[in-house]
Amino acid sequence: MEHRIAEDLHLRSTINVLSTLGLAKIVWHCPLYRDAACEPPGGSRPNSDRECQPNQKIPPKSGVPMYSSGPEELSANTRHDDDFEVVRRLLDERYSCRAFRPDPVPRDAIEKILATAQRSASWCNSQPWHITITESEGTERLMRTLYEHASNEAPQEPDFAFPREYKGAYLDRRRETGFQLYSALGIGRGDKAAYTRQALENFRFFGAPHVAIITTDEALGIYGAIDCGCYVSNFLLAAHASGVATIPQAALSSYAKVVRRELNLGVDRRMVCAISFGYADEGHPANSYRTNRAPLEEAVKWITA
Ligand SMILES: Cc1cc2nc3c(=O)[nH]c(=O)nc-3n(C[C@H](O)[C@H](O)[C@H](O)COP(=O)(O)O)c2cc1C
Numbered sequence: 001m002e003h004r005i006a007e008d009l010h011l012r013s014t015i016n017v018l019s020t021l022g023l024a025k026i027v028w029h030c031p032l033y034r035d036a037a038c039e040p041p042g043g044s045r046p047n048s049d050r051e052c053q054p055n056q057k058i059p060p061k062s063g064v065p066m067y068s069s070g071p072e073e074l075s076a077n078t079r080h081d082d083d084f085e086v087v088r089r090l091l092d093e094r095y096s097c098r099a100f101r102p103d104p105v106p107r108d109a110i111e112k113i114l115a116t117a118q119r120s121a122s123w124c125n126s127q128p129w130h131i132t133i134t135e136s137e138g139t140e141r142l143m144r145t146l147y148e149h150a151s152n153e154a155p156q157e158p159d160f161a162f163p164r165e166y167k168g169a170y171l172d173r174r175r176e177t178g179f180q181l182y183s184a185l186g187i188g189r190g191d192k193a194a195y196t197r198q199a200l201e202n203f204r205f206f207g208a209p210h211v212a213i214i215t216t217d218e219a220l221g222i223y224g225a226i227d228c229g230c231y232v233s234n235f236l237l238a239a240h241a242s243g244v245a246t247i248p249q250a251a252l253s254s255y256a257k258v259v260r261r262e263l264n265l266g267v268d269r270r271m272v273c274a275i276s277f278g279y280a281d282e283g284h285p286a287n288s289y290r291t292n293r294a295p296l297e298e299a300v301k302w303i304t305a
Pocket of ligand 1: 094095096097177202247248249250251252273290291
């Protein structure tokens with residue numbers, strides 16, 4: 001089947017991959033509670049053995065390897081190489097999907113993605129992400145409301161301020177990716193009506209059967225949002241590894257209050273972004289191009305002395 005969900009083996013390899021991003025070789029030294037900044041409210045310390053056993057090796061969950069440093073080192077190194085290749089390939093292949101087929105993703109497939117992304121890192125392991133996922137009429141209802149707001153040009157009220165300005169390289173990259181999309185769709189330069197129509201597609205979730213709303217706790221501020229960003233990234237990768245296409249969307253945060261009301265979210269929740277997901281309409285021109293990345297020299301600086 002064209003968009004079949006990956007076999008268990010495939011998912012297991014994804015979990016292995018994610019484990020190389022800091023989840024393998026788990027040795028807990030409990031730095032959390034040595035760091036005063038991370039002291040839980042009231043200064044209480046964790047009381048369960050699982051939470052705080054210095055140098056305790058946590059046995060791997062099924063499918064998550066613990067790398068040995070003994071005689072098996074050679075095979076562990078080979079496995080590192082394989083894992084690295086998988087991460088690289090998944091990152092190379094993933095893209096933001098802007099045209100979905102309507103068929104829903106089975107609940108168990110979504111739950112596997114969620115369980116994988118749940119392993120994301122967060123400051124003090126606070127795991128501030130809450131994910132509210134729509135399906136069937138839930139998706140339709142939210143879409144109708146948001147689409148109406150956006151098409152009436154209701155004032156934007158994001159919980160986290162949108163970028164003040166794109167300038168220099170950021171403006172260039174923003175323009176480049178915009179023109180890639182417009183030219184794929186046959187939209188001519190300066191056709192503002194068509195730009196607006198395409199921007200509104202955000203509020204139709206690009207036809208996706210599901211949207212996940214990612215929120216953080218108000219009191220954690222920007223770092224809660226950063227933790228959610230780590231989560232979003234892992235969700236995208238785990239979904240891609242399962243054959244599920246995604247697009248992160250800040251556009252939906254324009255109407256954070258409306259989302260909070262419609263989905264009955266707590267007043268202490270702050271919307272970071274959304275992820276629309278489902279199966280890609282692979283033949284659609286909106287999915288026909290891939291974005292570029294700047295060379296490393298533009299992003300990385302080495303200090304050698
Ligand atoms: C936090 C975040 C918010 C985004 N919001 C939107 C959005 O509202 N609408 C949209 O079409 N794309 C959105 N994107 C997708 C970006 O445009 C896309 O990631 C970028 O152009 C790189 O392309 P790629 O994801 O295909 O590699 C968002 C991406 C991120 C990470």
